[in-house]
Amino acid sequence: MKIGALSTKTGLSIQAIRFYERKALLSAPERTQSNYRSYSDVALKQFMFIKQCRALDMTIEEISLVLQARANPDNSCAEVNATIDKHIADIEHRVDELKALQSTLISMRSSCTIDTKIKECGVLHKLDNIVEMQATYKK
Numbered sequence: 001m002k003i004g005a006l007s008t009k010t011g012l013s014i015q016a017i018r019f020y021e022r023k024a025l026l027s028a029p030e031r032t033q034s035n036y037r038s039y040s041d042v043a044l045k046q047f048m049f050i051k052q053c054r055a056l057d058m059t060i061e062e063i064s065l066v067l068q069a070r071a072n073p074d075n076s077c078a079e080v081n082a083t084i085d086k087h088i089a090d091i092e093h094r095v096d097e098l099k100a101l102q103s104t105l106i107s108m109r110s111s112c113t114i115d116t117k118i119k120e121c122g123v124l125h126k127l128d129n130i131v132e133m134q135a136t137y138k139k
Contacts, residue, residue, distance in 0.1 A: 001039050001044070002036055002038065002039070003017055003037050003039070006039045006044060010048055020050055023064070024064075025046075025050055025063060026067075046067075050067075056087075065080075066083055108126050111126055
């Protein structure tokens with residue numbers, strides 16, 4: 001199948017397909033006599049696998065490690081588990097950062113009431129104070 005059909009079947013953009021090829025997540029597709037890429041059902045499954053990994057927010061490096069392990073089905077899955085454990089830890093870290101961000105925004109929001117005029121807006125004043133502190137620090 002050509003790249004357009006692959007794109008339709010996988011839901012990936014043509015640019016994404018080419019990107020994954022450049023990152024060597026799978027072998028280069030065969031070419032037709034007119035030099036068009038020609039993809040097999042195996043390639044379709046590989047792209048669907050990659051798409052699922054991306055849906056889990058795995059990085060290209062993590063996907064590459066998982067695909068390398070997958071290519072050796074008789075080996076131990078310890079490397080796959082280690083990759084997923086690291087990914088889980090990264091997600092936990094990002095969740096902590098998002099919770100801190102949420103707390104900051106809740107605090108900022110509580111500094112302003114609905115009836116306040118823009119010139120007295122506590123949120124805007126807090127943002128301005130942060131900007132001024134950063135500008136002073138960078139001098």
